[in-house]
Amino acid sequence: xxxxxxxxxxxxxxxxxxxxxxxxxxxxxxxxxxxxxxxxxxxxxxxxxxxxxxxxxxxxxxxxxxxxxxxxxxxxxxxxxxxxxxxxxxxxxxxxxxxxxxxxxxxxxxxxxxxxxxxxxxxxxxxxxxxxxxxxxxxxxxxxxxxxxxxxxxxxxxxxxxxxxxxxxxxxxxxxxxxxxxxxxxxxxxxxxxxxxxxxxxxxxxxxxxxxxxxxxxxxxxxxxxxxxxxxxxxxxxxxxxxxxxxxxxxxxxxxxxxxxxxxxxxxxxxxxxxxxxxxxxxxxxxxxxxxxxxxxxxxxxxxxxxxxxxxxxxxxxxxxxxxxxxxxxxxxxxxxxxxxxxxxxxxxxxxxxxxxxxxxxxxxxxxxxxxxxxxxxxxxxxxxxxxxxxxxxxxxxxxxxxxxxxxxxxxxxxxxxxxxxxxxxxxxxxxxxxxxxxxxxxxxxxx
Numbered sequence: 001x002x003x004x005x006x007x008x009x010x011x012x013x014x015x016x017x018x019x020x021x022x023x024x025x026x027x028x029x030x031x032x033x034x035x036x037x038x039x040x041x042x043x044x045x046x047x048x049x050x051x052x053x054x055x056x057x058x059x060x061x062x063x064x065x066x067x068x069x070x071x072x073x074x075x076x077x078x079x080x081x082x083x084x085x086x087x088x089x090x091x092x093x094x095x096x097x098x099x100x101x102x103x104x105x106x107x108x109x110x111x112x113x114x115x116x117x118x119x120x121x122x123x124x125x126x127x128x129x130x131x132x133x134x135x136x137x138x139x140x141x142x143x144x145x146x147x148x149x150x151x152x153x154x155x156x157x158x159x160x161x162x163x164x165x166x167x168x169x170x171x172x173x174x175x176x177x178x179x180x181x182x183x184x185x186x187x188x189x190x191x192x193x194x195x196x197x198x199x200x201x202x203x204x205x206x207x208x209x210x211x212x213x214x215x216x217x218x219x220x221x222x223x224x225x226x227x228x229x230x231x232x233x234x235x236x237x238x239x240x241x242x243x244x245x246x247x248x249x250x251x252x253x254x255x256x257x258x259x260x261x262x263x264x265x266x267x268x269x270x271x272x273x274x275x276x277x278x279x280x281x282x283x284x285x286x287x288x289x290x291x292x293x294x295x296x297x298x299x300x301x302x303x304x305x306x307x308x309x310x311x312x313x314x315x316x317x318x319x320x321x322x323x324x325x326x327x328x329x330x331x332x333x334x335x336x337x338x339x340x341x342x343x344x345x346x347x348x349x350x351x352x353x354x355x356x357x358x359x360x361x362x363x364x365x366x367x368x369x370x371x372x373x374x375x376x377x378x379x380x381x382x383x384x385x386x387x388x389x390x391x392x393x394x395x396x397x398x399x400x401x402x403x404x405x406x407x408x409x410x411x412x413x414x415x416x417x418x419x420x421x422x423x424x425x426x427x428x429x430x431x432x433x434x435x436x437x438x439x440x441x442x443x444x445x446x447x448x
Contacts, residue, residue: 019046036397040414041269054316074311088261091285099242099268100134102279110202116294127204130213162187168353181222202236207254210243214362214410223258236263246270250331250358276310326417334358365409374407382409388434
């Protein structure tokens with residue numbers, strides 16, 4: 001009997017009792033290799049002593065001080081760490097408790113910025129289909145995940161969507177990646193013109209698409225074209241790196257690999273590695289200066305923003321990533337994992353695409369490899385894969401609706417940055433066994 005309101009009222013979950021590096025241990029002593037970092041969160045695994053000690057030390061000093069009255073040293077130091085390494089003009093950091101809050105904050109910042117500079121007509125946000133930006137009502141409204149939006153549609157503001165940059169599904173056979181990227185980006189230009197440039201405040205995009213479509217990277221040149229379009233129309237570029245940022249793709253900020261800098265960048269999961277709840281909204285010096293010169297106050301806030309203990313934990317996480325050169329390990333193990341997955345599943349009749357960057361990799365499952373036809377969504381194949389993986393002692397992050405919001409299944413892998421070659425082998429072996437057990441044939445899929 002439980003009094004916890006779990007995500008599913010019908011699920012019977014194992015009890016997490018301990019952690020050992022990249023493994024979670026339940027109360028029966030069973031070990032699960034965390035090949036998804038929970039939800040791309042646990043980038044240092046589950047037992048990093050330096051981070052734990054930093055949190056304990058902060059608790060001994062002061063656990064919490066409200067930001068209407070005080071600043072605190074961990075928040076100041078963490079903000080300096082992030083901005084000193086950030087691309088472009090990102091110069092100020094607003095700390096929150098997670099990714100949804102970070103994107104909600106970005107929306108309000110963008111709106112207030114345009115009020116401050118006398119462009120109050122700008123209130124619309126454009127995002128991409130098959131995107132996800134959070135579960136608060138504002139962030140949910142601007143995302144492109146119809147299944148999550150559907151129950152709450154009457155509560156949501158109007159959102160505007162353009163096609164994703166999703167080469168596996170949308171690049172034409174005769175197109176180069178660069179030509180496809182330009183066509184995908186130009187859809188934003190057309191939508192801004194349709195809505196009226198003076199009404200559009202910002203364009204939201206995940207630098208590498210996460211949970212909704214499964215680690216879909218942009219093609220070369222796409223984001224440079226997006227940056228040009230935003231600049232032409234005076235629209236803010238807001239990059240959501242809640243899942244793909246903080247080293248997950250092999251660089252601290254995922255957009256570094258695309259040669260662009262946004263006006264606002266959001267991050268969370270890997271920022272604190274799950275040791276404390278934290279997220280952040282990084283803002284350009286220009287946006288901050290407009291607010292400072294205007295009203296002088298951001299009309300927004302949460303109780304736990306800039307939480308000293310959360311910031312102390314996140315600072316220790318980021319210092320560990322840097323001092324142990326874990327981004328090199330992300331790139332090295334990411335290459336190994338991608339190669340091993342290609343070898344194991346590259347010709348699998350039900351694996352249509354293997355994609356991603358660094359230790360952020362997705363496998364798209366299809367009923368027919370040649371036609372790319374998805375499985376019937378009624379099968380809930382992704383859920384069966386998750387069950388089979390957990391039975392094998394492997395945590396992964398499958399999801400449905402990959403192809404169009406309704407049809408399609410994928411498996412997302414986002415293991416901790418600390419994995420070694422043996423863990424790569426274990427991930428591929430256990431995932432292979434689980435997929436084979438579910439995908440052995442269509443009859444087995446239907447009855448699994």
